[in-house]
Amino acid sequence: MAQELKRSLGVSDAVIVGLGSMVGAGVFVAMAPAAAAAGSGTLLLIGLGLAGFVAYCNAMASARLAARYPVSGGTYVYGRERLGPLWGYLAGWSFVVGKTASCAAMALTVGAYVWPDQAHAVAVAAVVALTAVNYRGVQKSAWLTRAIVAVVLAVLAAVVASCLVSSASDPARLAPGSAGDGPRSVLQAAGLLFFAFAGYARIATLGEEVRDPARTIRRAIPLALGIALVVYLCVAIAVLSVLGADGLGRSTAPLADAVRAAGSQWLVPVVSAGAAVAALGSLLALVLGVSRTTLAMARDGYLPRVLAAVHPRFHVPHRAELAVGAVVAVVAATVDVRGAIGFSSFGVLLYYALTNASAWTLGSYWRVVATLGLAGCLALAFSLPLSSVVAGAAVLAAGAAAYAVRDRVRISRERP
Template sequence: MFDAVVIGLGAMVGAGVFAVLGPTAGAAGSGLLIGLGVAAVVAYCNAMASARLAARYPASGGTYVYGRERLGEFWGYLAGWAFVVGKTASCAAMALTVGAYAWPDQAHAVAVAAVLTLTAVNYLGVQKSLWLTRMIVAVVLAVLVAVVAVCLGSAESDAGRLEVGLSDGGFGGVLQAAGLLFFAFAGYARVATLGEEVRDPARTIPRAVPLALGIALCVYAGVAVAVLSVLGAGGVAEATAPVADAVRAAGAPGLVPVVRVGAAVAALGSLLALILGVSRTTLAMARDRHLPGALAAVHPRFRVPHRAELTVGAVVAVLAATADVRGAIGFSSFGVLVYYAIANASAWTLSPAPLARVGPAVGLVGCLTLAFALPGASVLAGAAVLVVGMAAYGARKRMAGYQP
């Protein structure tokens, strides 16, 4: 249980809290906290749907497996495709965040080095990944607690800056902020994708997922309130590193280097868990021949999908060398929201009881609403990649002699 919660926290309490506050404040202004609440509600519905499904189907692959079993092969494939593509972009964003905080002048080189190092850690097995993730989560939580204490205890802190309302972007801006914030919440799926590697998954996963999400929500809410109380919505929107800027404005410049190190460590934690989750979904899709069958190989000693690990690591390294972090966040959010929409649709079929379907219905509508509220470029790019995936599925079915 403890290790499963740590894996989820390692994916959620990561670089998102350091990087996403600026763009969301720019979209929602003083409505940032409303957006955080909306994202949390949708994430909670998704978490409960994922937990119920993981208890029924404790196998690696997450919604790829759930969609296939509950809705049909195509929907499982589409979920897996959206997850692998979206989370590969997330990996690149996390790697670039490591570089931006650790060595801004060589951000891309540091990002590639981080990807290669953590791919090697994952290759050696999930237990070694858990050991490193425990350390990362402990460091990041300590840094964030210090940030909240310094900001809220500062003379610069003003509760009047926390006034919640709608900015010029209106309700659409709040929804866009919620969609971007969802990028930071989505890590709880890492627990479900490890269905074959946790003890007693039918009992552990449904408890670990909401617990990890609840802890992450408390952390994000505390940091958002602390930063807003010092900088205000306008200051957060203009800041390139809002958490570090808030600490500096609060009169604690000596803590700024600690925050920079904490941000880099947080991004490493997210990257570690993301590579772990993407490779496991790749394994499940390769087993069903939706991806090359060679990727389904499991290492005889380390018991990990080593070819999938190496392939994912190589693709992420290329993206980390060439991509832009803000564009990667929006693109990733679209893919992941589509993935969870399919998860909620799958959970809808588990029980005909009306009360049991309320959560999946809210989650499904919420995911689709937030996905299409994202910046237009992210929506267009994400939709285009989904169409490419659907075309590949149809081509494979035709080549196999079946109707698409």
């Protein structure tokens, strides 16, 4: 009999875990490449709204499914139960691979702000440290995430105030730069920004550790998503008001550049520290989610069953966490931050496409929400840069091939 995890997270804990994964990634990492893709401030804000809408559809589908299946694994479990084993496996595969890239991107963001010349070494150290925190129990992770979110929101509030006071809200600066090709520019910007919204999935993948999941998950996911969207809109408008879309698109540290342009040089080190803390919060929550999906897939034999062990004292999937931490550390030592964002977005958008397909089976009302979410996910996924689409499709095909080989081996063993 599989060991169960301890239910210790309430609504506020679950909201904080979701915010820890969302707030930070979009502001400090994804907004600059999204601005470059959009070509203007107006299109960037439209893309942000579109990403938020698709995320809302996904969130509603995730909340409903998580309440019905309150176990670790997220859409891996939902796809398996509602669509069949292959689709559940592909969802889990897309999540683990895509979010491993996200983990590496967050770790490298920490390194870039803390010690740019040794970014890869700092990234690996951050992964090791946060894996150790997760190993001690999910409640300790939630407490640390709460502190991180408080620090990051305070820093972002200071950035917004500094930029808006300095710029006197000049609306003409919201739309400079080339207009791109209109709809495609908006879709590509939204696809890149979706990287920032995917954190609410952490609440669903922690379903086995949430108290009263039917009530808690349905409340926590929309709350976390709504707070994150308001924060993103405020920061985007403030930064655009001093940098414009062209300046934002060229920046490697947009918030630091924004406060510098606003004349608040004293805020630059504070913003750098806030960026590092935000990335740590995202990394902490990401490792939590990937390890829980790894646990669920190991329980079903799609990953080595040794990874399904739950620690008798800390009640966490300790072997899965150590394995995920080791893989992320290796990836963080070798990859590039911006390249990881598009790859991660493609994998996660396919994951949510399967979430919506699973929710479609729940009934008439959910079919409307799920259809919108499914169409939005596929449109954003295939509007991403070609390199991201090709790499993501190749990895998905490799996962499908591995499933086929495993299934063939299983059938041959069952024959007399």
